[in-house]
Amino acid sequence: MKKKTRKKIGNLVLKATLLITGGISIFIISVRLGLWGSIPNMKEVQELSQYEASEIYDVNDELIGKFYLSNRQPIPYSDIPQHTIDALLATEDVRFYDHNGIDTKSLFRVFFKTILMQDASSGGGSTITQQLAKNLFSRENYGFLTLPVVKTKEMIVARRLEKNYSKKEIIELYFNTVPFSGNTYGIESAALKYFNKKTIELTPTEAATLIGTLKATYTYDPNRFPERNIKRRNIVLHQMHKYEFLTDTEYKKHIQDSLKLDYGHYDEQHGLAPYFREELRNKMLAWCKENKTKDAPYNLYTSGLKIYTTLDKTLQQYAEEAIKEHLGKLQKTFEKEYGKSAPWLTNEALVTSIVKKTQAYKKLKAKDLSEEATLDSLSVKRKMWLYDIDGKKEVAASTIDSVQHYLKFLNAGMLSIDPQSGAIKSWIGGVDFEHFKYDHVKKSKRQVGSTFKPIVYTTALEQGVKPCDYFSAREVEYENMEGWSPSNSGDVDEKYLNYSLQTALTKSINTVSVKVLEEAGIENTIALAEKLGITSTLPKVPSLALGTAELSVSEMAGAYAAYVNDSKPVSPYYLLKVENKKGELLEEFKQKDTLQPAFSEITRQIMIEMMQSVVNNGTASRMRHTYGLRNDIAGKTGTTQSNKDAWFVSVMPKLVTVTWVGNDDHRIGFKTTRTGQGANAALPIAAKLFQKMNKDTTFNSITKARFKTPNATVVEMLDCEPTKRDGFFKRLFTNPDKKKKSNFKTKKN
Incomplete structure (x- = not known):
């Protein structure tokens, strides 16, 4: 290559290099000057601010969820x-x-x-x-x-x-x-x-x-x-x-x-305590609107708040496990008993009423389709994922099939609280938040059945009835109540036996409970319920004794707490404090003890002894002989008409737990009382929870807590035979097969 040519190529390379270098330099300068959009300046780099998830902590400062x-x-x-x-x-x-x-x-x-x-x-x-x-x-x-x-x-x-x-x-x-x-x-x-x-x-x-x-x-x-x-x-x-x-x-x-x-x-659909986190989310959204930083309101999803609650993470885990374990078996029994005659399969009117509430139905009706054409369209099968008790399954199903499928599921609500403060320790609103959003702790009110009886008996004691007063179990037709005639279920001798107050509650005898309500007075019973923090409207009818009132899980928990809290009910709460992302306190939520004793100390001690008898010898005795629990437990089972609702309320010295089981649709009950009674459908959940707690020494302060020994007066008042037989002449002149007719007595205050 000639020297002149080499020089020419060298000049070209140099020019190209300078051109490329210059172009790159100009490009870099143009970027730096912001011609291609702004670049974070030194101040922005120094003041980095990132969206931060708000964190939810339990009572032991354990992370249980986030909002983000x-x-x-x-x-x-x-x-x-x-x-x-x-x-x-x-x-x-x-x-x-x-x-x-x-x-x-x-x-x-x-x-x-x-x-x-x-x-x-x-x-x-x-x-x-x-x-x-x-x-x-x-x-x-x-x-x-x-x-x-x-x-x-x-x-x-x-x-x-x-x-x-x-x-x-x-x-x-x-x-x-x-x-x-x-x-x-x-x-x-x-x-x-x-x-x-x-x-x-x-x-x-x-x-x-x-x-x-x-x-x-x-x-x-x-x-x-x-x-x-x-x-x-x-x-x-x-x-x-x-x-x-x-x-x-x-x-x-x-x-x-x-x-x-x-x-x-940690998302809203899954994870620990999803129903509780949804309740907390709504409360915190309102809090954020009312509370501001220097420049703007707090944002629940980006401000990095630290939210401290009363929930106990481990107790919540045990409660969720207990519900899953029990309902898995109960659901199978529930479906097997109905078989092909199940209402979600045979009751067309029931299914159609639910179908008409779906978005799919409403969209088709908006297109002016006829009722027949709409239902035909909703009968077309397609691939979809359906929830099952053992997990999701992909099936070929129509919208109507889906409605029938979800109608069959049992649901549950469960709340555990500290009876001395009202602090909520576990909150379960349902079996699966992703598919059943309705919260049976926050929103649901169902008939409470026999779990209302302790309130009736407490009122009667306050009105002067003695634990050893006897009541006939004989069925009565109340003529002034349109011939209403409450009956009993189970092993109850109605012919000649009279039951003491304690035995009647232990066996949950309906006929006696109505007679006890007569002595207590409906107005007095409602007044006591209000003192116990129950705000729902109570029916002023004799069936109140059998639990026809519709109450929430939370109301029942707060009321029952009085039996181990010096006769004072509590208002369940769950929020302790809120801090900013730096850990600085923004607000602390202190609970005010404003509720007064609802009944006397003597009555409280009597009721605890009587409700312990329910667990030891009565309708809740499965706690002892089936689940082997030896904790100090008082409680009451509840079963409503047509087996629609199953309840169990357990009272321990340091923990009150209320459990409800039933179908979301109140028109569907259990096929049999054997399966649907509170002792079978609801009690096992609490029993399994307590078994898990008993194995965990961190809960010794709860599981090993003991009821205080009743005073001598109470022991004496309860010292009587459980039943008393009618005298010879009364038996002689009484026809046991004929219902007694009477008027329900309305007691004057």
Whole structure:
């Protein structure tokens, strides 16, 4: 090649280099000047503000849920284990401590290998600081120039981050903002989601599992693609070994580990206490509207509030397990007893009434379709997922099939409270929040059956009736009540026996309860119920004695608390305090003890003894002979007409638990009393809960608590034979097969 030619080529290369360099420089300057959109300035970099999830804590400061747009839970650098940091550095940026935000060596490697040589294995050139910039400030679309523009912006921001933050602070910011799958941001949220533990508790293998997902959060999601994730995790471990973060022994050990997920749900549909969290969400939304920061109201989903509640996480878990265990078996019995005659299969009017409430029906009717055409359309089968007691199942079903399917399910409501304060310890509004949104603690009111009888008996004692007063169990037809004639079920001798007050409650004898109400007075009974905190309207009829009143689970819990709280009812509550994201107190919720004693101490002691008899010898004796519980427990079962509602209220010295079981649609009851009675449908849930608590020594203060010994006067008042037989002449002149006719006496106050 001639010298002149070489010189000419050299000049061309020089000009091209200068042109390219100049063009790149002009491009970088244009980006820096904001011609391609704004770049976070120094002040914005210094005042980083990220959306933070609001966190829900139980009474022991255990996390039980979150409210969030982006599931983000920041933690300090000190809570990040060194092996987690090592996994990140080895995989994403091994020269992190040697560069100032931009790793020039990596950039040249990417440029020559990836761009010029098309070598996809060369890796990326973004440093952890650049990735942090990407996490903090969203990217925009600039067409074919998107990649060079955003990369340039991120390099500029990375340099600014390095000038304002130490390496430790950048690591902390990165771990708190990096996105994982499932709308989860930050290492703490990811650790809780996939391993149900805090970051500081992660093992090297678990840390590598999470760091491995950063390459492609969906592709390597350990829950969706476990095998793919393990391969990626092993690459992370290999990198840690390569850069001497792991010894040979450690590497060989960790690479053999299996993937053991403990998937924790914190979304609104799943996870612990979903009905409670929905109730809390509504309360906190109202609180946020009324409370402001310096500039604007708090946002439940982004302000990072810390919400402390009275709930006990472990007790809630035990309660949910107890309901699942019992209802799984009860549901099968319920369906088997009905067989092909089940109302959701044979009662067309019932099914149609529900179908007409569906959105699918309303949409078709809005198109002016006839009733026949609408129902025909809703009979067309398609693939859908349906809830079942054992999990979701994909089936071919129509909208009408779906309605019939969901009509058959039993539901439940359960509340446990501290009877001395009213603090709610567990809250279960139903069997599955995703498919049954109706909360049977917050919203439901159902007939309470015989669980109302203790209130009637308490009123009678206050009105002068003695525990050893006897009442005939004989059925009576009340002529002034349109011939109403309450009857008994079970082993009750109605012919000649008279039952003491205690025995009548123990056996839950209906005929006696109505006669006790006569002595107590309907008005007096309603007045006492109001003193016990019951606000629902009570029917002023004799059937009140049998529990025809419709009350909530919460009302029953607050009222029954009086029997172990110096005769004072309580108002159940669940919110303790709210803090901001820095842990500064915003509001504390103190409960005021405004409720006065509803009855005397003598009456209280008598009722506790009588309700213990219900558990020891009466309708709730399964607690003893079936479930082997030896705790101090008083209580009352309840079963309503046509077996529509099953109840059990248990009273322990330190815990009151109310359980209801039934169908969401009140038109559907149990087929038989044997299955639908409170002792069979509701009591086992409480029994299983107490069994679990008995095995956990952390609940000893509740499970080993004992009722106070009644005083001598009460012991004497209860010292009588359980039954008394009619005298000879009364038996002689009484026809046991003929109903006695009488008028229900209305007692004057």
